[in-house]
Amino acid sequence: MDVRTYIEDHRDEFLSSLKEWLAIPSISADPGHHEDVRRSARWLADHLAATGFPTVEVWETPGLPAVFAQWPAADPSAPTVLVYGHHDVQPVDPVEEWDTPPFVPTERGTSLYGRGASDDKGQILFHTLGLRAALAASGADAPPVTVKLLIEGEEESGSVHFAELMKANRARLDCDVAVISDTTMWAADTPSMCVGMRGLTDVEISLYGPGRDLHSGSFGGAVPNPLKAMSDLLSALHDEDDRVAIPGFYDGVVEAGAEERELIARLPFDEGEWLATAASTATWGERGYSTLERIWLRPTAEINGMWGGHTGAGGKTIVPRSAHAKVSFRLVPGQEPLKIQERVRDFVDSRVPDGLRAELEFGGPGVRACASDLSSTALKAARRAMERAFGTPVLFTREGGSGPEADIADILGAPLVFVAVGLDEDNIHAPNEKVETPLLLKGAxxxxxxxxxxGGTA
Known part of the structure; x- marks a missing residue:
């Protein structure tokens, strides 16, 4: 029996298992569902054991559990592959916007609706179907590579214990390549591989001036105004080419190569449709780069909010005592979040007028960017595998979001390969999340x- 026939023959069994798992409301951000997250881990552990993994363990953390499994290759010299994903899911609010209950998995046409269907339970489970299909096609009792799974339970609440979990189990997680199945493709008829994700750091900036709001007739024009200073500071974040103007911000940035930019340019991108999705009438950003390159390849500084002084009804003629702003920075490979935080602090300190005091509060250590090596043997193997399944060339994308993938690469010292079949229209993190069942089978x-x-590279 070949791989495709096995998968088609076991489609209903696979979807039945997935629905059972999706019914568990494993919302890591809600303490009221933490026992459900633990129940989800136990369900996955039982499923992996039933699949045939000889080693399956639930790994506890100071927070919520991860699941580890291992199936050794028959040949001890074969490569070792670690599959990463997460079994926790996003909250479901506003629940009234769901067409069907979020934890009652529902098929409509080729779509399976339910929280976690695409992000990330469906994309984890296709690995078990794919592994059984590979064994059935080969007639072997063990896979051609050693397969390890590490499926965490806190990704949707920041992966706060994940790095320490990997460090504590570094030897057992040793691998030659890490496969990530927690991203998306360009479109159902345009399969693609993600080859990078941006990092992130964010800050709240506060400027304090007089000890109280002052009458602008008595003091205006004679003491520094925190809101005026904040507006000057924020307007200085970008230069005339819309590049981030913080000194040293681009130090170490790893530029994308010509091959990747060419493959991005081949994607069937309709800027008008994209603008409609963004509910915007114009694009903006760093000059010299396309829209897709701006959101995938380039670092950014975005003003997320600013406030201070009088914002209520009517006028109030004051010099306000303080001004505040929230700013986030998307980062690319070569940028370290903590170093960017130092650059931001220096930038703010250099622009605070006499008579004002600045306070900066960063939202934690930040998340580093990651990127795959396009020349790596593992990435080329994954691309060939996807092209065999889909029967069409596979292009490259990146993602503008952030996750723990850089920690996986650094702690385990393994290259990253993204094999995923989610779609942007899957409504991940939103009401009516769904996954396309034909794509899950293609993932398997x-x-x-x-x-x-x-296995052929051993």
Missing amino acids: ESVAYLWEEL
Whole structure:
């Protein structure tokens, strides 16, 4: 029996298992659902054991549990692959906007609706189907590579304990490549591989001036105004080419190569449709780059909010005592969040007028960017595997969001390969999340071929 036939024959069994898992409301951000997250981990552990993994363990953390599994290759010299994903899900509010209950998985046409269907339970589970298909096609009792899974339970609440979990279990997680199945493709008819994700750091800036709001007739024009200073500070974040103007901000930035930019340019991108989705009438950003390059390849500074002084009804002629703003920075490979925080602090300190005091509060250590090596053997193997499954060339994308992938690469010292079949229209993090079941089956087929492709590199 070949891989595709096995997957088609076991479609209903696979979807039945996925629905059972999706019914568990494993919302990590809600303490009221923490026992459900633990129940989700136990369900996955039982499913992996039933799939045939000889080693399956629930790993506790100071927060919520992860699941580890391992299936050794018959050949001890074969490569080792670690699959990463997460079994926790986003909250479901506003629940009244769901067409069907979020934890009652519902099929409509080719779509399966339910929280976690795409992000990330569906994309984890296709690995078990793909592995069984690979074994059935080969007639072997063990995969051609050693397969390890590490499925965390706190990704949707910041992966706060994940790095320490990996460090504590570094030896057991040793691998030659890490496969990430927590991203999206360009479109159902345009399969693609994510080859990078941006990082993130954010800050709240406060400027304090007089000890109280002052009458502008008596003091205006004679003492520094925090809101005026804040507006000057924020307007100085970008230069005339709309590049971030913080000194040293671009130090170490790893530029994307010509091959990747060419593959991005081949994507069927309709800027008008994109603008309609953004509810905007114009694009903006760093000169010299396309819209997709701006949101995937370039770092940014975005003013998320600003406030201070009088904002109520009517006039109030004052010099306000303080001004505040929230700013976030999307980062690319080569930028370290903590170093960017130092640059931001220096930038703010250099622009605070006499008579004002600045306070900066960063939202934690930040998240580093990650990128795959386009020349790596593992990435080429994954691309061949997806092209075998989809029967069409696979292009490259990046994602503007952030996750723990950079920690995986650094702590485990392994290259990253993204094999995922989610779509932007899957409504992840929103009401009516869904996944396309034909794509889940293509995902299973892709990873079945991937183990074969990687096994041939031993």
